[in-house]
Structure formats: C-alpha cells, structure tokens
Amino acid sequence: MGNRDGVALGDPVGESLRGRHAHLARRFGRAVGYLPDVASFCAVSADPDPAEWADLARLLGPGELADMFSSPATPPPDWEQVFTLEGRQMTWSGTGRPAPRREAEAEADAEVLELGPDSVPEMLDLVERTRPGPFRPRTPELGTYLGVRENGRLVAMAGERLRPPGWTEISAVCTAPEARGRGHALRLIDALVVRVTERGERPFLHVAEANTGAIALYERLGFRTRERVTFRGFRTP
Template sequence: MTSEETAALDDPVGASLRGLHARLGRRIGRAASYVPDVATFSSVSADPAPEDWADLARLLGPGAFADMFNCPAPPPSDWEPVFVLEGRQLVWPRSGTPGTAPVPAGTDLVELGADDVPEMLALVARTEPGPFRPRTRELGTYLGIRDRGVLVAMAGERLRPPGWTEISAVCTAPEARGRGLAGRLVNELATRVLARGERPFLHAAESNTGAIALYERLGFESRGHVTFRGFRTP
C-alpha cells in the first residue's frame, strides 16, 4: 500500500471537511470544524501557523472544546489540554472480500434513520463507543440490529476522506454480546463501501485490544499509531 493511497488518512477530518462533508462543517481560513450537533472534530493545516489557531479559536468560540483527532502540532500554550488518547488506525487491504453471516434468529439488520436517533443515543450512552451527537448519523449510513424490536447493536459511516469511508460507532449492548453482531455490522458496511469503489478504514483506542483483534480477524490491517487530543480554546 503506497503512501499516495493513504495520504488522505493522515488528516481524515480536514480531508472530509474539504470534500464530501463540507456541507456539515464550517470554516475560517485554514481552520475547519463540524457543526456541533454533528461532531466535535476540528482541523487546522498540517503545518499550522499562529493565525490558523487563532482562526480555529474564533470559529469555535471562547472556552469551546476542540477535538483535534490526529493533529501532531500543539496549539498555543493558552489552550487548555482536556485529554490524550493513544489509538490505532486500521485499513482494508487492496484485495479481499468481507465475510458474510446471517443475523441470529429473532434479530433484524436495519438501516437507521432520524426516528431512531433517541435509541441510538441511548445505546451509545450505555456502551461508550466514542463521540456521537444528535446529528452524527447524517455523516453516512448507520446500520443496527434489533432483537425483538429493541436496538442492541449498531455501526455506521463517519469520516469520508477521498477514496475512503471510516466505520465508526461500533457498539453492542452488554446483554447481546458474544453473538457476532458487531462483526456482522462491520462486514456489511465494509461490503457497501467497497461496492461504491471506496475502501473502509477505522480507528480504535490502543487499549481496546478486543476491538483491534476483532477488526484484524475481519480482515483489516493496522496502518499505524494515532494520537487523539482534545483542548479547550482560550
């Protein structure tokens, strides 16, 4: 896999906001961010100047949260650190087809829409798969598995840098784990992404060894280490 193929994954937030997700973002100069109800992610240039950070602070407002995803450049010293999380980026290889398996008896795989948002938010609150906002589902397709009508697992599309789609919000209710539901959803999304000529990728916390092992069993390969950082603007 060449560096040219994966270059957009070095700054997937910025690449998404310059392209398919421009309609869901806002921008001042080289600073960009999603609208708050969609996502908390923000981006500056790969080599930010002081004015880029000033533009981002103006874009977000005073005392606002800036989730810098995988930005290696530190902000000015008056930005308050909020968190640091070490993670892993995994990508689908050039070849290979995702596996398929039927959903367990008594369950249904469904596409989730606006009417499902309250249940999606409730599942996220129980399982904590990562940032998820009231309008996050507008980033792409979200699929769920219902067990006797109750939403017990979901996954969806998040960042969309050119040629790629991130699979995210992979979560399963505690009482439904061990049934292969997360893998079924990831495989279905990966199949759909590949069918439209893109390649899937995803992120996991480095400490979440179970998730990383699952993604590798499904066929994803580790591309490298990433560091997620959050700050609060002055």
Template sequence: MVDQDVPALDDPVGQSLAGHHAHLARRLGRAAAYLPGVATFSTVSAGPDAAEWADLARLLGPGELADMFSCPATAPPDWEPVFRLEGRQMIRPGTARPDHSHRETGTEVVRLGADSVAEMLDLVARTRPGPFWPRTHELGTYLGIRDNGVLVAMAGERLRPPGWTEISAVCTAPEARGRGHAARLVGALAARILARGERPFLHVAEANGDAIALYERLGFTTRRQVTFRGFRTP
C-alpha cells in the same frame, strides 16, 4: 502489504471536511470544524501559525472543545489540554468483500436514520464507543440490529476522505454481546463501502484489545499508530 503512502488517511478530518462532508463544515480562514451536533472534530493545516489557531478559536468560540482527532500540530500554550488517547488506524487491504454470512436467527440488520436517533444515543450512552451526537448519523449510513424491537447493536460510517470511508460507533449492548453482532455490522458496512469503489478504514483505542482482535479477524491491519487529542479554547 499495508498501505503507508495514503496522504488522505494522514489527515482524515481535513480531507473529509474539504470534500465529501463540505456541506457539514464551518470554516474561518484555513481552520475548519464540523457543524455543532454532527461531530466535535476540528482541523488546521499541516503547519498552522498563530493566526490559524486564532481563527479556530474564533470559529469554535471561547472555552469550547477543540477535538483535534489525530492532528499532530502543537496547540498554543494557552489552549488547555482536555484529553489524550493513544490509538491506531486500521485499514482493510484489497478489494475482496468480507464474509459476514454468519447470521443469527431472528435478527435483522436495519438501516438507522433520524427516527432512530433517540435509540442510538441511548445505546451509545450505555456502551461508550466514542463521540456520537444527535446529527452524527448525517455523516453516512448507520446500521443496527434489533432484538424484539430493541436496538442492541449498531455501527456506521463517519469520516470520508477521498476513496475511503471510516467505520465507527461500533457498539453492542452488554446483554447482547457474544452473538457476533459487531462482526456482522462491520462486515455489512465494509461490503457497502467496497461496492461503491471505496475502501474501509477505522480507528480504535490502543487499550481496546478485544476490538483490535475483532477487526484483525475481519481482515483489517494496522496502518499507523495515532494519538487523539482535545483542547479547550482560551
């Protein structure tokens, strides 16, 4: 049974900025956004009025990207649309830990931190798993796999609404695909999340059928369809 009535997952950005990630937030009135360099995500209330949109515009600055993630609120007409992407939100039902025992000889899952940012940004530039910035690793734990010292795969924790942790930035270098690295990293992160009494969830573009199939094999199910949208502030 897929959990439908989970309000925290209906507004994961707002819930994260109001709670676990409050120290990474900037605010003006009821509008909020992550600090520059951490994430581009912004949020407004469920029924924002013109004043709240004006607060968000002032918070971000003129001509800046307002990445509204899955917020369904309609932006003012003078906010220029930048992107629109159909996707889905997936969750892992239950509390059983995933089986990620399939291990490749000669590789090791390592924790990535500030000293690995240059490598992480390079891998993201090559694989384009989604937005990732110099301070994104501060959102949570990031894990990677190295091959002869070179970072070839990674995944990490992003949004943190109450009781949940999002798995994100799942990517593998082209030359290292087909070895189970993504499954191993997602499994390791899911086990960490479950061990601290939370549950894992993630977001994926609807067009990325391979990723959806992988997550379904790992026990994730679709909770709802979402539309990711971004705008340029006036």
C-alpha cells in the same frame, strides 16, 4: 498505498470537511470544523502558523473544546490540554466482499437494518449505555448507519463517519451489554465493508490502543494497523 491515500488518511478530518462533508462544516479563515450537533472534530493544516490557530479559536469560541482527533499539530501554550488517548488507524486489507462467516459466529435470525432519522433517539440511548466514542444528534448524517434489533429494541449498531477521498471510516461500533457475544458487531462491520467496497472505496477505522478486544475483532475481519495515532483535545483560551 499511494501518496494521495497517505494524504487522505493522514488528515481524515480535514480531508472530509473540505470534501464530501463540506455541507456539514463550519469555517473561519483557514480553520474548519464540523457543525456542533454533528461532530466535535476540527482541523487545521499540517503546519499551522499562529494566525491559523487564531482562526480556530475564533471558529470555536473561548473556552471551547478543540477536538483535534489524530492531528499531530501542537497549539499555542495557552491552549489547555483536555485529553490524550493512544490509538491506531486500521485499514481493510481485503478486496471485494468479506469472507463468509461461520454460522457459529452470528445468529442467523439477527437481521441487519438500515437506521433512519426516526431511530436517532434509540441510537443516542445505545451510545449513552455503551460509550463507543463521540456521537451527537446529527452524527448519523455523516453516512449510513446499520443496526440490529432484538424484540424490537435496538441492541447493536455501526455506521460510517469520516469520508476522506477514496475511503470511508467505520465507527460507532457498539452492542448493548445484554446482547454481547452474539456476533452482532461482526455482522454489522461485514455489512458496512460490503457497502463501502461496492462503492469502489476502502474501509478504515480508528480504535483505542487499550481496546484489545475490538482490535482482535477487526483483525479477524481483515483490518490491519496502518499507523499508531494519538487522539488529543484542547481547550481554547
């Protein structure tokens, strides 16, 4: 992996906000974050000084969540830690299209559909029921989101989130409890990998360390662990 890839994946939030997601960003000084109804993530430089933390506090406002994602930067001591979660960053190791799936791994009649703005209420309902991670009303503007319907109802989805140079993150992979075990997540990730690689980019993703089932699925699909990360959030003073 080249040095530029290491920079992009080492700071995927900042690299996205300063690049392809600049139109979805808010800024103050050297601090940057997503618009509140798009995503909770924000970013500072790799070695921020007190003035940069002050910029971030001004950007977010007092008593607000600073979702630092996987940034290892530590804020001043008067910033209250809200959460910490161990996880890993995984990158797709293959080239070209994903390997064909066995028929037993997914139902042939489950069509993968692109989800548009009219699907957002259903997407938010599915997220509420499955809790795949942060997802807000304008999160679908980050990239393409795909879904599977059963009897007209959205039961599974996955989409594109962070977009550092040369990469696209696959995120919001979720399936309703009543539709699990039918290969929907596998089919959706396959479809997204095809889309990303056809653009000349590489897929990557993040997953909680405790989610062993998801890690096993991603490994089956050709994803390999790049590094362990810690997701952290803080409350601004």
